[in-house]
Amino acid sequence: MSSSPQSLRLAVIGSGPAGVYAAETLLRSEAVKSGRLEVQADIFDRLPAPFGLIRYGVAPDHPRIKGIITALHRILGRGDIRFLGHVEFGTDLTIEDLREHYDAVVFATGALKDADLDIPGIELDGSYGAADFVAWYDGNPDYPRTWPLEAEQVAVIGNGNVALDVARVLSKSADELLRTEIPANVHEGLAAARTTDVHVFGRRGPAQAKFSPLETRELAHPKGVQVVMDPRDIEQITEAQWEAIRADKRTDQVVQTFVNWLEEQQRREAAGEEPTDHHGGPVTRRLHMHFWHRPVEVLGEDGHVTGMRFERTRLDEEGRLEGTGEFVDYELQSVYRAVGYFGSELPGVPYDARRGVISNIAGRVTAADGSVQPGLYANGWIKRGPVGLIGATKSDAIETVGSLLEDLESGQLPTAPERDNDAIVRLLDSRGVEYTTWEGWMALDAHEKALGAAAVDADGQPRARIKVVDREEMVRISREGAPQPTHA
The missing domain is CATH 3.40.50.720 (NAD(P)-binding Rossmann-like Domain)
Structure with a gap:
């Protein structure tokens, strides 16, 4: 029994x-x-x-x-x-x-919650956590119905999936997102956005970005968007680092996508051609990919974001990140930190x-x-x-x-x-x-x-x-x- x-x-x-x-x-x-x-x-x-x-x-x-x-x-x-x-x-x-x-x-x-980014100026008006922005455009009922999108130059700090999502939503046209389930208030807000340039900053190089090959390629797909590369970010990769990149299929595909964009960008510049989007159409927004940039300070005036300062970085012989002592400033009106959740x-x-x-x-x-x-x-x-x-x-x-x-x-x-x-x-x-x-x-x-x-x-x-x-x-x-x- x-x-x-x-x-x-x-x-x-x-x-x-x-x-x-x-x-x-x-x-x-x-x-x-x-x-x-x-x-x-x-x-x-x-x-x-x-x-x-x-x-x-x-x-x-x-x-x-x-x-x-x-x-x-x-x-x-x-x-x-x-x-x-x-x-x-x-x-x-x-x-x-x-x-x-x-x-x-x-x-x-x-x-x-967004993980903290402990640098001076991060509390300025115009500095946001990416998780809050994601919750807004995903229609979370506990978040405001509107989002301030007056900035023309925007920074996204991070080289992970969330940073990629935020950059893509900010650079895409609102009408393209009508294919998705976004609420009416989100479409209305993005349609009125004044964004012209989205800058994505990562502390390490293209090989260390936590993107999949597919997600990387998708960055260039939205109509009107041109991906802009800095030649220095590719030139800085050493031969030993290239060997490691080629030994990993995923990493090689990601880095090669960036290389292809840079080569096409340089070809057009040399020929005096106007840039186009992925579909051959006119460019209305630019997505700038920056590597080897460590955030140092959010710059501001009258309590609002006006820019951001970075130190260029590199990998030492043991693969550890170190600063080069070279600092560079960018004019920006908004900053989104996508450095992790908490x-x-x-x-x-x-x-x-x-x-x-x-x-x-x-x-x-x-x-x-x-x-x-x-x-x-x-x-x-x-x-x-x-x-x-x-x-x-x-x-x-x-x-x-x-x-x-x-x-x-x-x-x-x-x-x-x-x-x-x-x-x-x-x-x-x-x-x-x-x-x-x-x-x-x-x-x-x-x-x-x-x-x-x-x-x-x-x-x-x-x-x-x-x-x-x-x-x-x-x-x-x-x-x-x-x-x-x-x-x-």
Whole structure:
């Protein structure tokens, strides 16, 4: 006679890839598939819609990355994971509430803040964090509806994916972005932007840029955009560095793209030809790629950005970055720092303020003295810092869920006193929390697609989607479009 399966109640805070993959990894574990373990999993998010940074932190013109939503949608749509949105951890639900209702809690809140760039003048008006700009153009309901885009010369500091996204959105025409899901207020703001020149600065050389070959080539694709290279940035690469570049296919493709742009630029200059965009059309905006530039100071006047000072750099014989002592100034009116993300502290959860992560060992949350906090876990960027892509998040989930299952097997996991699956919903109702559900997301999803179908892009084609930006409207559409749970 077989014994009854063990029951586990799981709460996940955050509905981005790190949260969804944590729940999915547990539900697909051998313990569950064999029937030894039954899991009731709830995913909470502070926003009314799911998918986290994939919906609100990826440039809208990156459909390949946005396609990850399809995979997350399929997982959450199966029905074995309950989604509860518009629920703020620390306000609507506390750590004590979660311990009362769940045996295990996985925090997967990501890293939403911009990392600091500690140089003089960074606080000047016109100096922005790239993460805030990304949240604006992605329609995050917690950000202003407008963005100051009066600057003609703009700097983007960083050589990673976010820097590339910001530079591309700033240099693209607003009408080209109508092919995406950008909200009306974002299109209106970008259409009125006065940007003529976008400068992207990296501390190291082209070979050290964290771009993929495809993303690099895409920089030159927007209509009206000319990519401008500085010959010195290529000439500075030593023969030994070239050997290392050619030995790595990805790096070689990226650097060769920059070399090709420079050669075409020099050919036109020598022939006295006017520059054109990638399509042979007239140039209306320029995207300047600068390498070997270390930021030193943001220059300003009357409290506003007027320029930026850099020190040119190089690699020493051991491959370490060093300054050359040569300084160069650029006239600019706006600066966007894209030097990384930083995780936020959660109420009642141990936090490493230096690294911007939840203190943990192999996903187990630990106190300041290193002691493990039973039943609390972390996954994704809030666990390991803002590095790595989706594949790393899946690996994180395997480790974190592995720790959770080990604790369950060894009897280290606490047992929540409240086992009723509807008790958490009753608690939210009693507190007046207007939570959203998966059915509500389906209603909002259909509404946004209908908005897109009723509009057209620059080519006269229906748009796939237009995001709803206002939080109250998102909640209203979600709750009116789906029946709310009934409970005793």
